[in-house]
Amino acid sequence: MSTFAFIFLLFSVTILIIAAFFAAFKKDLLQAVIATSIISLSLAVIFYILQAPDVALTEAAIGVALSTIVFVLTIRNTKRMEE
Amino acid sequence: MRKLIIAALLIVVAYVLIDAFAEFQFGAERQGIKDYFLEHTPTDLQVANSVTAIIVSYRGFDTLGEVTVLFLAATGISTILYRRRSKHTGLNPLRKSPEASLIVKAAVKLLFPMILILGAYVFVHGHLTPGGGFQGGAIIATGFLLLLISYRQFKVEHSVVMWVESLAGIFFVTIGIFGIIYGPNANFLENFLPVGNLNELMSGGVIGLVYVAVGFKVAAELTGVLDTLVNIRETGDNKETKE
Numbered sequence: 001m002s003t004f005a006f007i008f009l010l011f012s013v014t015i016l017i018i019a020a021f022f023a024a025f026k027k028d029l030l031q032a033v034i035a036t037s038i039i040s041l042s043l044a045v046i047f048y049i050l051q052a053p054d055v056a057l058t059e060a061a062i063g064v065a066l067s068t069i070v071f072v073l074t075i076r077n078t079k080r081m082e083e
Numbered sequence: 084m085r086k087l088i089i090a091a092l093l094i095v096v097a098y099v100l101i102d103a104f105a106e107f108q109f110g111a112e113r114q115g116i117k118d119y120f121l122e123h124t125p126t127d128l129q130v131a132n133s134v135t136a137i138i139v140s141y142r143g144f145d146t147l148g149e150v151t152v153l154f155l156a157a158t159g160i161s162t163i164l165y166r167r168r169s170k171h172t173g174l175n176p177l178r179k180s181p182e183a184s185l186i187v188k189a190a191v192k193l194l195f196p197m198i199l200i201l202g203a204y205v206f207v208h209g210h211l212t213p214g215g216g217f218q219g220g221a222i223i224a225t226g227f228l229l230l231l232i233s234y235r236q237f238k239v240e241h242s243v244v245m246w247v248e249s250l251a252g253i254f255f256v257t258i259g260i261f262g263i264i265y266g267p268n269a270n271f272l273e274n275f276l277p278v279g280n281l282n283e284l285m286s287g288g289v290i291g292l293v294y295v296a297v298g299f300k301v302a303a304e305l306t307g308v309l310d311t312l313v314n315i316r317e318t319g320d321n322k323e324t325k326e
Binding site: 053054056057058061062065066069070073074077 | 132134135205213214215217218221222224225228232305308309312313315
Protein backbone atom coordinates (compact mmCIF):
# COMPACT_ATOMS: atom_id res chain seq x y z
CA MET A 1 0.00 0.00 0.00
CA SER A 2 1.46 3.32 -1.02
CA THR A 3 1.70 6.26 1.39
CA PHE A 4 -0.96 8.16 -0.48
CA ALA A 5 -3.38 5.24 -0.29
CA PHE A 6 -2.69 4.87 3.43
CA ILE A 7 -3.37 8.56 4.10
CA PHE A 8 -6.57 8.32 2.06
CA LEU A 9 -7.56 5.24 4.04
CA LEU A 10 -7.06 7.05 7.35
CA PHE A 11 -9.07 10.00 6.03
CA SER A 12 -11.95 7.71 5.02
CA VAL A 13 -11.94 5.91 8.36
CA THR A 14 -12.05 9.25 10.21
CA ILE A 15 -15.01 10.42 8.13
CA LEU A 16 -16.74 7.09 8.71
CA ILE A 17 -16.39 7.33 12.49
CA ILE A 18 -17.56 10.95 12.61
CA ALA A 19 -20.57 10.12 10.41
CA ALA A 20 -21.38 7.09 12.57
CA PHE A 21 -21.48 9.24 15.73
CA PHE A 22 -23.61 11.78 13.89
CA ALA A 23 -26.04 9.08 12.76
CA ALA A 24 -26.28 7.58 16.23
CA PHE A 25 -26.89 10.77 18.21
CA LYS A 26 -28.88 12.98 15.84
CA LYS A 27 -32.54 13.47 16.70
CA ASP A 28 -33.49 14.49 13.17
CA LEU A 29 -33.85 11.17 11.39
CA LEU A 30 -33.42 12.63 7.90
CA GLN A 31 -29.99 13.95 8.84
CA ALA A 32 -29.17 10.62 10.46
CA VAL A 33 -30.05 8.82 7.22
CA ILE A 34 -27.81 11.12 5.19
CA ALA A 35 -25.03 10.40 7.69
CA THR A 36 -25.67 6.67 7.16
CA SER A 37 -25.21 7.12 3.43
CA ILE A 38 -21.94 8.96 4.10
CA ILE A 39 -20.85 5.92 6.14
CA SER A 40 -21.62 3.72 3.13
CA LEU A 41 -19.74 6.02 0.79
CA SER A 42 -16.56 6.05 2.89
CA LEU A 43 -16.93 2.30 3.41
CA ALA A 44 -16.98 1.86 -0.39
CA VAL A 45 -13.78 3.92 -0.64
CA ILE A 46 -12.18 1.79 2.09
CA PHE A 47 -13.17 -1.43 0.31
CA TYR A 48 -11.69 -0.10 -2.91
CA ILE A 49 -8.39 0.84 -1.24
CA LEU A 50 -8.25 -2.61 0.40
CA GLN A 51 -8.51 -4.16 -3.09
CA ALA A 52 -12.08 -5.43 -2.96
CA PRO A 53 -13.64 -3.63 -5.94
CA ASP A 54 -16.59 -6.04 -6.20
CA VAL A 55 -17.70 -5.30 -2.66
CA ALA A 56 -17.05 -1.60 -3.17
CA LEU A 57 -19.37 -1.57 -6.18
CA THR A 58 -22.10 -3.34 -4.23
CA GLU A 59 -21.72 -0.98 -1.28
CA ALA A 60 -21.83 2.06 -3.56
CA ALA A 61 -24.97 0.93 -5.38
CA ILE A 62 -26.95 -0.59 -2.51
CA GLY A 63 -25.69 1.33 0.53
CA VAL A 64 -25.39 4.81 -0.87
CA ALA A 65 -28.34 4.92 -3.25
CA LEU A 66 -31.01 2.31 -2.65
CA SER A 67 -31.08 1.81 1.12
CA THR A 68 -30.85 5.58 1.67
CA ILE A 69 -33.87 6.21 -0.53
CA VAL A 70 -35.80 3.41 1.19
CA PHE A 71 -35.14 5.09 4.56
CA VAL A 72 -36.07 8.52 3.19
CA LEU A 73 -39.36 7.19 1.79
CA THR A 74 -40.08 5.52 5.13
CA ILE A 75 -39.42 8.76 7.01
CA ARG A 76 -41.69 10.61 4.60
CA ASN A 77 -44.50 8.27 5.58
CA THR A 78 -43.84 8.28 9.33
CA LYS A 79 -42.22 10.92 11.54
CA ARG A 80 -39.13 12.93 10.94
CA MET A 81 -38.12 13.63 14.53
CA GLU A 82 -37.03 11.05 17.04
CA GLU A 83 -38.80 11.36 20.37
CA MET B 84 -29.09 4.98 34.70
CA ARG B 85 -30.28 3.84 31.31
CA LYS B 86 -27.28 5.39 29.61
CA LEU B 87 -24.97 3.72 32.10
CA ILE B 88 -26.44 0.31 31.27
CA ILE B 89 -26.10 1.03 27.56
CA ALA B 90 -22.49 2.10 28.03
CA ALA B 91 -21.70 -1.04 30.04
CA LEU B 92 -23.28 -3.25 27.36
CA LEU B 93 -21.32 -1.45 24.63
CA ILE B 94 -18.08 -1.98 26.54
CA VAL B 95 -18.87 -5.70 26.86
CA VAL B 96 -19.58 -5.93 23.12
CA ALA B 97 -16.38 -4.03 22.32
CA TYR B 98 -14.39 -6.37 24.56
CA VAL B 99 -15.84 -9.45 22.84
CA LEU B 100 -15.15 -8.03 19.38
CA ILE B 101 -11.59 -7.00 20.24
CA ASP B 102 -10.99 -10.40 21.77
CA ALA B 103 -12.32 -12.14 18.65
CA PHE B 104 -10.42 -10.01 16.16
CA ALA B 105 -7.14 -9.97 18.06
CA GLU B 106 -6.28 -13.41 16.71
CA PHE B 107 -6.90 -12.35 13.13
CA GLN B 108 -3.87 -11.16 11.28
CA PHE B 109 -5.39 -9.18 8.49
CA GLY B 110 -3.72 -9.81 5.18
CA ALA B 111 -1.75 -12.79 6.49
CA GLU B 112 -1.86 -16.25 4.97
CA ARG B 113 -4.35 -18.50 6.71
CA GLN B 114 -5.69 -21.06 4.31
CA GLY B 115 -4.62 -22.39 0.97
CA ILE B 116 -8.08 -22.07 -0.56
CA LYS B 117 -7.35 -18.55 -1.83
CA ASP B 118 -4.35 -19.81 -3.77
CA TYR B 119 -6.39 -22.66 -5.23
CA PHE B 120 -8.99 -20.27 -6.62
CA LEU B 121 -6.42 -17.78 -7.88
CA GLU B 122 -4.53 -20.54 -9.65
CA HIS B 123 -7.44 -22.46 -11.11
CA THR B 124 -9.97 -19.86 -12.26
CA PRO B 125 -7.80 -18.49 -15.08
CA THR B 126 -6.87 -21.96 -16.35
CA ASP B 127 -10.03 -24.05 -15.75
CA LEU B 128 -12.71 -21.51 -16.58
CA GLN B 129 -10.69 -18.79 -18.37
CA VAL B 130 -12.27 -16.19 -16.10
CA ALA B 131 -10.30 -13.06 -15.27
CA ASN B 132 -12.39 -12.09 -12.21
CA SER B 133 -11.95 -14.87 -9.67
CA VAL B 134 -14.70 -13.53 -7.39
CA THR B 135 -17.27 -14.02 -10.13
CA ALA B 136 -16.04 -17.53 -10.82
CA ILE B 137 -16.41 -18.44 -7.15
CA ILE B 138 -19.87 -16.91 -6.81
CA VAL B 139 -21.41 -18.33 -9.97
CA SER B 140 -19.46 -21.48 -10.63
CA TYR B 141 -17.90 -22.98 -7.50
CA ARG B 142 -20.78 -22.01 -5.24
CA GLY B 143 -23.48 -21.32 -7.82
CA PHE B 144 -26.14 -23.12 -5.83
CA ASP B 145 -25.72 -20.60 -2.99
CA THR B 146 -26.25 -17.81 -5.50
CA LEU B 147 -29.54 -19.40 -6.50
CA GLY B 148 -30.47 -19.31 -2.81
CA GLU B 149 -29.54 -15.63 -2.55
CA VAL B 150 -31.61 -14.77 -5.60
CA THR B 151 -34.52 -16.67 -4.05
CA VAL B 152 -34.15 -14.72 -0.79
CA LEU B 153 -34.23 -11.43 -2.70
CA PHE B 154 -37.29 -12.62 -4.64
CA LEU B 155 -39.10 -13.52 -1.42
CA ALA B 156 -38.21 -10.15 0.14
CA ALA B 157 -39.54 -8.27 -2.89
CA THR B 158 -42.71 -10.38 -2.90
CA GLY B 159 -43.25 -9.74 0.80
CA ILE B 160 -42.85 -5.97 0.42
CA SER B 161 -45.26 -5.93 -2.52
CA THR B 162 -47.78 -8.07 -0.65
CA ILE B 163 -47.81 -5.81 2.40
CA LEU B 164 -47.42 -2.38 0.83
CA TYR B 165 -48.69 -2.50 -2.77
CA ARG B 166 -51.78 -0.38 -3.46
CA ARG B 167 -53.38 0.33 -6.79
CA ARG B 168 -53.07 3.90 -8.00
CA SER B 169 -56.30 5.87 -7.92
CA LYS B 170 -58.59 5.42 -10.90
CA HIS B 171 -59.57 9.03 -11.58
CA THR B 172 -56.12 10.62 -11.64
CA GLY B 173 -53.87 7.78 -12.67
CA LEU B 174 -50.99 9.92 -11.52
CA ASN B 175 -48.09 9.03 -9.36
CA PRO B 176 -49.28 10.09 -5.89
CA LEU B 177 -46.09 12.02 -5.36
CA ARG B 178 -48.10 14.92 -6.78
CA LYS B 179 -48.74 16.15 -3.22
CA SER B 180 -45.07 16.99 -2.93
CA PRO B 181 -43.80 19.85 -5.10
CA GLU B 182 -42.96 19.20 -8.72
CA ALA B 183 -39.33 18.38 -9.48
CA SER B 184 -37.53 21.35 -10.97
CA LEU B 185 -36.54 21.69 -14.61
CA ILE B 186 -32.87 21.17 -13.74
CA VAL B 187 -33.57 17.85 -12.04
CA LYS B 188 -35.76 16.69 -14.91
CA ALA B 189 -33.22 17.62 -17.59
CA ALA B 190 -30.39 16.01 -15.63
CA VAL B 191 -32.39 12.82 -15.15
CA LYS B 192 -33.23 12.73 -18.86
CA LEU B 193 -29.51 12.96 -19.59
CA LEU B 194 -28.35 10.54 -16.89
CA PHE B 195 -30.93 7.77 -17.23
CA PRO B 196 -29.60 6.14 -20.46
CA MET B 197 -26.03 6.39 -19.17
CA ILE B 198 -26.93 4.69 -15.88
CA LEU B 199 -28.75 1.96 -17.82
CA ILE B 200 -25.72 1.40 -20.05
CA LEU B 201 -23.37 1.37 -17.05
CA GLY B 202 -25.53 -1.24 -15.30
CA ALA B 203 -25.73 -3.41 -18.41
CA TYR B 204 -21.96 -3.10 -18.84
CA VAL B 205 -21.35 -4.13 -15.24
CA PHE B 206 -23.40 -7.31 -15.47
CA VAL B 207 -22.39 -8.29 -19.00
CA HIS B 208 -18.69 -7.90 -18.16
CA GLY B 209 -19.09 -9.51 -14.74
CA HIS B 210 -16.49 -12.18 -15.49
CA LEU B 211 -13.92 -9.68 -16.77
CA THR B 212 -14.15 -6.59 -14.55
CA PRO B 213 -15.30 -6.05 -10.95
CA GLY B 214 -19.03 -6.33 -10.60
CA GLY B 215 -21.68 -8.78 -11.66
CA GLY B 216 -25.38 -9.43 -11.70
CA PHE B 217 -26.28 -7.97 -8.32
CA GLN B 218 -24.27 -4.81 -8.79
CA GLY B 219 -25.47 -4.22 -12.34
CA GLY B 220 -29.08 -4.83 -11.38
CA ALA B 221 -28.82 -2.43 -8.46
CA ILE B 222 -27.33 0.27 -10.71
CA ILE B 223 -30.18 -0.13 -13.21
CA ALA B 224 -32.71 0.10 -10.36
CA THR B 225 -31.03 3.37 -9.32
CA GLY B 226 -31.73 4.75 -12.80
CA PHE B 227 -35.40 3.82 -12.55
CA LEU B 228 -35.47 5.38 -9.08
CA LEU B 229 -34.35 8.72 -10.55
CA LEU B 230 -37.21 8.52 -13.08
CA LEU B 231 -39.70 7.63 -10.34
CA ILE B 232 -38.86 10.56 -8.08
CA SER B 233 -38.54 13.20 -10.77
CA TYR B 234 -41.35 12.40 -13.25
CA ARG B 235 -44.75 12.15 -11.63
CA GLN B 236 -46.40 10.55 -14.62
CA PHE B 237 -43.83 7.76 -14.90
CA LYS B 238 -45.35 4.37 -14.15
CA VAL B 239 -43.73 1.02 -13.56
CA GLU B 240 -45.90 -1.71 -15.04
CA HIS B 241 -45.93 -4.42 -12.42
CA SER B 242 -46.92 -7.05 -14.99
CA VAL B 243 -43.72 -6.29 -16.97
CA VAL B 244 -41.66 -6.47 -13.78
CA MET B 245 -43.27 -9.80 -12.92
CA TRP B 246 -42.62 -11.28 -16.37
CA VAL B 247 -39.01 -10.12 -16.53
CA GLU B 248 -38.18 -11.49 -13.11
CA SER B 249 -39.99 -14.80 -13.70
CA LEU B 250 -38.32 -15.37 -17.08
CA ALA B 251 -34.90 -14.48 -15.68
CA GLY B 252 -35.37 -16.90 -12.78
CA ILE B 253 -36.53 -19.67 -15.11
CA PHE B 254 -33.52 -18.99 -17.35
CA PHE B 255 -31.16 -19.30 -14.36
CA VAL B 256 -32.63 -22.65 -13.27
CA THR B 257 -32.72 -23.91 -16.87
CA ILE B 258 -29.00 -23.23 -17.24
CA GLY B 259 -28.43 -25.12 -14.00
CA ILE B 260 -30.43 -28.12 -15.22
CA PHE B 261 -28.59 -28.04 -18.57
CA GLY B 262 -25.43 -28.39 -16.47
CA ILE B 263 -26.85 -31.63 -15.02
CA ILE B 264 -27.71 -32.96 -18.49
CA TYR B 265 -24.71 -31.85 -20.58
CA GLY B 266 -21.97 -31.15 -18.04
CA PRO B 267 -19.05 -33.57 -17.89
CA ASN B 268 -19.65 -34.37 -14.20
CA ALA B 269 -23.45 -33.90 -14.26
CA ASN B 270 -23.64 -31.24 -11.52
CA PHE B 271 -26.11 -28.41 -11.10
CA LEU B 272 -24.87 -25.21 -12.83
CA GLU B 273 -21.86 -27.03 -14.22
CA ASN B 274 -20.20 -25.47 -17.22
CA PHE B 275 -21.28 -27.12 -20.51
CA LEU B 276 -20.22 -24.42 -22.97
CA PRO B 277 -16.76 -23.83 -24.44
CA VAL B 278 -14.74 -21.64 -22.07
CA GLY B 279 -13.02 -19.49 -24.69
CA ASN B 280 -9.93 -17.41 -24.01
CA LEU B 281 -8.96 -15.36 -20.98
CA ASN B 282 -9.98 -11.68 -21.07
CA GLU B 283 -12.45 -12.07 -23.92
CA LEU B 284 -16.14 -11.27 -23.65
CA MET B 285 -17.16 -14.78 -24.74
CA SER B 286 -15.17 -16.57 -22.05
CA GLY B 287 -16.10 -18.40 -18.89
CA GLY B 288 -18.83 -20.59 -20.36
CA VAL B 289 -22.13 -20.24 -18.51
CA ILE B 290 -20.96 -17.51 -16.10
CA GLY B 291 -21.84 -14.69 -18.48
CA LEU B 292 -25.29 -16.15 -19.21
CA VAL B 293 -26.07 -16.64 -15.51
CA TYR B 294 -25.02 -13.09 -14.70
CA VAL B 295 -27.20 -11.64 -17.44
CA ALA B 296 -30.16 -13.53 -15.93
CA VAL B 297 -29.28 -12.41 -12.38
CA GLY B 298 -28.87 -8.81 -13.56
CA PHE B 299 -32.32 -8.68 -15.15
CA LYS B 300 -33.87 -10.36 -12.14
CA VAL B 301 -32.32 -8.06 -9.54
CA ALA B 302 -33.08 -4.95 -11.61
CA ALA B 303 -36.75 -5.94 -11.99
CA GLU B 304 -37.14 -6.86 -8.32
CA LEU B 305 -35.55 -3.71 -6.92
CA THR B 306 -37.46 -1.50 -9.37
CA GLY B 307 -40.72 -3.13 -8.25
CA VAL B 308 -39.83 -2.59 -4.59
CA LEU B 309 -38.95 1.07 -5.16
CA ASP B 310 -42.13 1.70 -7.14
CA THR B 311 -44.18 0.15 -4.33
CA LEU B 312 -42.45 2.33 -1.73
CA VAL B 313 -42.77 5.54 -3.75
CA ASN B 314 -46.47 4.96 -4.31
CA ILE B 315 -47.24 4.10 -0.70
CA ARG B 316 -48.58 7.58 0.01
CA GLU B 317 -51.83 6.87 -1.79
CA THR B 318 -53.09 4.61 0.98
CA GLY B 319 -54.28 7.58 3.04
CA ASP B 320 -53.19 5.87 6.23
CA ASN B 321 -51.11 8.88 7.22
CA LYS B 322 -53.59 11.64 6.55
CA GLU B 323 -53.58 12.96 10.09
CA THR B 324 -49.82 13.43 10.17
CA LYS B 325 -49.97 15.44 6.97
CA GLU B 326 -52.73 17.87 7.76
